[in-house]
Amino acid sequence: MPTQVLSHDPPIRIEFDPAKNVVLESSKQHRFLMFEHEVGMNSRRVPETRKLSEFLYAVREWSESHDAQLESTFVRIADGHLDIMFITKMTDYDPNFNDEMVDFDLELAKRFDWLRAEVMQIPGPVSESPISLRNSVQVYGDSI
Amino acid sequence: MATVSEHLDRANENQRFLDEIDQARYPGWTVTAAFYVAVHLASALLTDRGIVVDSHTDRNQALRDSFPTIWKQYHPLYDLSRQARYSCRKITTTASEDALRRLERITRAVELLLP
Numbered sequence: 001m002p003t004q005v006l007s008h009d010p011p012i013r014i015e016f017d018p019a020k021n022v023v024l025e026s027s028k029q030h031r032f033l034m035f036e037h038e039v040g041m042n043s044r045r046v047p048e049t050r051k052l053s054e055f056l057y058a059v060r061e062w063s064e065s066h067d068a069q070l071e072s073t074f075v076r077i078a079d080g081h082l083d084i085m086f087i088t089k090m091t092d093y094d095p096n097f098n099d100e101m102v103d104f105d106l107e108l109a110k111r112f113d114w115l116r117a118e119v120m121q122i123p124g125p126v127s128e129s130p131i132s133l134r135n136s137v138q139v140y141g142d143s144i
Numbered sequence: 145m146a147t148v149s150e151h152l153d154r155a156n157e158n159q160r161f162l163d164e165i166d167q168a169r170y171p172g173w174t175v176t177a178a179f180y181v182a183v184h185l186a187s188a189l190l191t192d193r194g195i196v197v198d199s200h201t202d203r204n205q206a207l208r209d210s211f212p213t214i215w216k217q218y219h220p221l222y223d224l225s226r227q228a229r230y231s232c233r234k235i236t237t238t239a240s241e242d243a244l245r246r247l248e249r250i251t252r253a254v255e256l257l258l259p
Contacts, residue, residue, distance in 0.1 A: 080201050081201050092236050092238050092239070093220075093238055093242065095220070098219070098223075098242075099216065102215065102220075103216075105208070106208060106212055106215070106216075109205070109208045116201055116205060118223075119219075120223050120226075122227070131233075132231070
């Protein structure tokens with residue numbers, strides 16, 4: 001599977017400009033371009049940069065609207081889809097948060113039907129979580 | 145491709161396994177077994193509707209598209225079992241008890257939707 005490009009690096013934290021485009025320091029631009037490339041390869045569709053930025057921005061916006069519950073959010077390339085990993089401030093699984101998260105999942109599926117994504121709730125903190133951040137970008141929260 | 149009846153038989157077999165394990169002692173296996181009951185219930189329903197899926201990603205998408213109410217109950221089982229199996233995350237009894245409640249809702253919904 002062609003997902004080697006980000007594997008040895010920690011996630012890069014992305015920011016957005018007022019037009020909702022991804023903005024990065026020049027040193028990180030190459031890695032984000034590779035992320036875009038991998039998303040295209042793994043989803044078997046090559047998304048336009050603008051569409052991917054809109055998708056990531058939607059995830060960021062939703063995360064910001066749930067800042068009381070969320071520590072950070074990562075988007076990871078998985079096998080044929082993207083994983084959206086919501087790292088919560090809770091110490092345990094939260095059924096109510098899950099319901100809100102799946103409503104968002106349904107909204108994403110309608111709005112971004114060119115991309116397959118799976119949402120995940122992971123009790124934090126991320127530093128103590130066993131999750132892999134290989135091939136991921138951070139769209140919300142403090143840098144790790 | 146398995147038939148509706150074969151999926152329901154496998155769901156029942158997995159449910160019997162789920163009923164026999166010590167759920168308090170093995171919450172990770174509880175959510176995993178519950179998920180595999182749900183997989184076959186969902187597959188029975190999709191097969192009945194003529195929807196062919198051959199991967200978790202495809203099944204998830206079909207549930208989102210055709211049965212969003214069931215998807216809302218199915219998703220936590222998928223998510224928790226995936227994390228129990230692959231990420232070594234500790235599954236708590238809060239999570240496994242919620243998974244069992246959601247499996248009951250899926251079972252009732254599928255019973256109502258199948259002829």
